[in-house]
Amino acid sequence: MKKNVLIIGAGGVAQVVAHKCAQHNDVLGNIHIASRTVEKCQQLVDSVREKGSLKVAGELQAHALDALDVEATKALIDKTQSQLVINVGSSFVNMSVLQACIESGAAYLDTAIHEEPEKICETPPWYANYEWKRRELCEANNITAILGIGFDPGVVNAYAAVAVNEYFDSVSDIDIIDINAGSHGKYFATNFDPEINFREFTGEVWSWQSSSWVSNRMFEVKRTDDLPVVGEHTSYMTGHDELHSLSQNLNVPNIRFWMGFGEHYINVFTVLNNLGLLSEQPVTTAEGQEVIPLKVVKAVLPDPSSLAPNYQGKTCIGDLVKGKKDGKDKEVFIYNVADHAEAYSEVGSQGISYTAGVPVVAAAILIANGEWDVQKMVNVEELPPKPFINLLNTMGLPSRIRDEEGDRALSF
Amino acid sequence: MKKNVLIIGAGGVAQVVAHKCAQHNDVLGNIHIASRTVEKCQQLVDSVREKGSLKVAGELQAHALDALDVEATKALIDKTQSQLVINVGSSFVNMSVLQACIESGAAYLDTAIHEEPEKICETPPWYANYEWKRRELCEANNITAILGIGFDPGVVNAYAAVAVNEYFDSVSDIDIIDINAGSHGKYFATNFDPEINFREFTGEVWSWQSSSWVSNRMFEVKRTDDLPVVGEHTSYMTGHDELHSLSQNLNVPNIRFWMGFGEHYINVFTVLNNLGLLSEQPVTTAEGQEVIPLKVVKAVLPDPSSLAPNYQGKTCIGDLVKGKKDGKDKEVFIYNVADHAEAYSEVGSQGISYTAGVPVVAAAILIANGEWDVQKMVNVEELPPKPFINLLNTMGLPSRIRDEEGDRALSF
Known part of the structure; x- marks a missing residue:
């Protein structure tokens, strides 16, 4: 205790x-x-x-x-x-x-x-x-x-363990899908610290496929799913923490992470990234000031905690698991749906x-x-x-x- | 002398x-x-x-x-x-x-x-x-x-004077059109100092219409013209220096300035502007550093002078003038076409x-x-x-x- x-x-x-x-x-x-x-x-x-x-x-x-x-x-x-x-x-x-x-x-x-x-x-x-x-x-x-x-990593790891232990004889694929179908009403904002949030997308996208690491670029690979409550959404293969333990701890050859993005988010991200404004490497202004561009982008974006009062809609995050049970193909989706406004009402934060x-x-x-x-x-x-x-x-x-x-x- | x-x-x-x-x-x-x-x-x-x-x-x-x-x-x-x-x-x-x-x-x-x-x-x-x-x-x-x-301001003011003096009995409209149909091959760059360039577009767009000042937002009003050499281009009503003297010195009720932009330029500009990254007002990073966002954008963009060696294509800048001559409607376009590569070859600079x-x-x-x-x-x-x-x-x-x-x- x-x-x-x-x-x-x-x-x-x-x-x-x-x-x-x-x-x-x-x-x-x-x-x-x-x-x-x-x-x-x-x-x-x-x-x-x-x-x-x-x-x-x-x-x-x-x-x-x-x-x-x-x-x-x-x-x-x-x-x-x-x-x-x-x-x-x-x-x-x-x-x-x-x-x-x-x-x-x-x-x-x-x-x-x-x-x-x-x-x-x-x-x-x-x-x-x-x-x-x-x-x-x-x-x-x-x-x-x-x-x-x-939640991801975390609950989705537990969902993977449950699927492997309870619902399958063998699992071939775990696709973790994270959809935020909510709206904060701002032109653009990140749901977490922008510095951490963008870092997820600016490097290589690692996924676990055929029991080895595969590298892609962000927004290179996408899928569309019809999900409970939130409906049809497009998500993009993204590097994420949980792949790096699930791949080592579960005997599953394909484990991928997919994050939902709207076209507007992708456009803003692409502009900032192509211009070099998401870089953590310092640049020097004409006046000689040394500045890390990503920290300036963070400074101009809304504080993620400020989004909560007006956040509407729901999130859907879960594990789509495929494999064999009693010799037959099987697929399960284990998930949670959370509501931004209910979260704010209970604890003063948004659903993410x-x-x-x-x-x-x-x-x-x-x-x-x-x-x-x-x-x-x-x-x-x-x-x-x-x-x-x-x-x-x-x-x-x-x-x-x-x-x-x-x-x-x-x-x- | x-x-x-x-x-x-x-x-x-x-x-x-x-x-x-x-x-x-x-x-x-x-x-x-x-x-x-x-x-x-x-x-x-x-x-x-x-x-x-x-x-x-x-x-x-x-x-x-x-x-x-x-x-x-x-x-x-x-x-x-x-x-x-x-x-x-x-x-x-x-x-x-x-x-x-x-x-x-x-x-x-x-x-x-x-x-x-x-x-x-x-x-x-x-x-x-x-x-x-x-x-x-x-x-x-x-x-x-x-x-x-x-050129603009400058040569276009001389073109306006020539039109008024030589070709018309009365002039009703001077539309100054500035098209850069060249390409620098970069994802995004400004042709002048970004700090000055963006400042032209972030404030009110003043134009002289019916002999008084009219205010619009940038990219609110556009036109499309079929121009000599460069062909059909869309341009947007833009605030510009020469309107502020021509309106006072010539007896012409409508004087407007139009600058050509591609959709890509407008998209990048819109993202940066909406996020507050074109602001000349300082922001403070999480680490307490005071930074002017526009100066950081300038620091990450290509130096305008670096564009010259690879700049291809032409500019077309001129005055489209409408009025009456001998009781009849008349329209003239007085203009120059310049070539980026020829300019570089002669003086080591691009056409702008x-x-x-x-x-x-x-x-x-x-x-x-x-x-x-x-x-x-x-x-x-x-x-x-x-x-x-x-x-x-x-x-x-x-x-x-x-x-x-x-x-x-x-x-x-």
Whole structure:
């Protein structure tokens, strides 16, 4: 049994995490929120208090922290007696926060893979470049570290495990499809930090095909699906974290990730990318100022958290799985549909942040109650998926399955 | 008789001016080139020497100068004994260079209207905001100052004067049409300094209609014309300097400016503009760096002077004039067609720089030989147009006229 949560980060996902932890603070204990800017953490504290999200009386405090500083992070973990650290800060701080957890004995959870600021799209499998180098250290120190436990990566990894374990004798294809059919009403905006969001699309697109890595360019390969609730949508093969663990942990020859984009998004992205404005390499202005173009694009785009109040429509994210069962071809689609306005009403965030933030809190609960306290480093498909899917059903992210028997709720 | 030329600026237009002055240094005398970066001036000097452009032996020197510094500019005018100052530097330095000329007694010529860095698209007529405030001072000091003597503004003002004087009893409409049918082979580039280029399109589009100012948005109003040599092109109503003098100096109720754009240009412009990346107002990055987005866009775009070697195709710029002659409706199109590759071959610049740079040198010659040494501040339509058009015919910018009698060379 572990308790007391330290949330690192104060963006849109942290907002969801703070509210969801508060709703379950009878299990999770005290809640502390830390980021570089303490005012942003305090806004989350205030939001939780305003909505009355705390289930029982308990500590809820904001802290200033540079999460790249391992000693400072350790000190805060110790001071707050946090046994659960939920890292939803920048992707650049994963390794330093993980190190602080290893040295403090706290469990570690994150929702996205580690990145180094100056590198884009490294050699696959990506987890082997940073996180997996600490596997032995975690096991030696009995550290529970769950990597990539948002929705995608995260829930979609659990869906893949369920499909492989429950519905097939052998699986040939897992296509993870992520459609945001919502509308924020702005000319253009990204749903996450633009710096991280665009980095997904500017490098090589790695996919796992015929049991080896294949490289494409962004927007080179597309598909169109008729999906539950949101209807027909076109999505594009995209590099994504979960391919880099699923390919290593499941015996499935084809695993691809597809993200939905409208033509307008692609046009804006293409213009910015072709002009060099999405580059993380500095340029020098005529006045001699050195500037990273991507950081300027980020500065002019709407803050993703500002989109929430007017976001309308739904997301549909799921795993389309193909294989054999009892000698016959079989196909299932395991998925969730989330609603932007409902998410905003409950926790003050839009649906994209909601689908990323709820699963990591569910995982923290499963560590707290011992079911997932595995005392080693794991990706989500290595954990028993059923308690996780069942818990999400009660926390606002219900799972469904569509196959030859129809479309129905998924629970175990 | 005036002689010795000081060229201020070292960009693509300055390159043309340097070569053309050199080709006429028997009339113009010594040539000095000054800008903030002396190395860029030296490159122009080297280019003139390499091409052997100097007609007769004479001085040709590079100088470092901050043209916003009136005293330094005066000192350089005095030191070089320049009686002719050709300002083809940034549009931000017009007023300081003009002041230096007034105090030194030198003639002043420029090719574009003065701008203040933080202001976009001021109240019409634009010349009244800055230049015309010095009219009395110029007259009192016998200073010849010719404003806007590039192609447009410049030659198109002379075409308007010729039309009004020679071909009509009354003119109802002057539509100045500027088509660049050339191709630079880059994904996207501007033909002039992007900072100045985009500023033309981000503010209100002022036009002179029914003898009053009308405001539109960029790309709101368009027309399609079948033009000599370049064929059918779509152009968009655009705010432009010459409307702000022609409207005041000619008794013509409708004067509009139209610039040709392809769909790709409009798309890129629209994306950048809608995102706020063409703004001259600073934004602050997440890291706290204050940056002017337009300066970063400028830094990532190709240097306009780098386009010249591969620029192919032609420009067509002219005045479509409508009115009455002998009681009958009449229409004439007075125009020039220039070739990018020919311009590069002659002076190392593309056609857009060539059409802007040749006229100001022709004007300097007309001041030097006394024909245009009017000892006051004027816009081009106030000067006798015939010697100017005749001189341009011999300097690489031949004029033509198309009317009910056909299409033929224009000379007097």
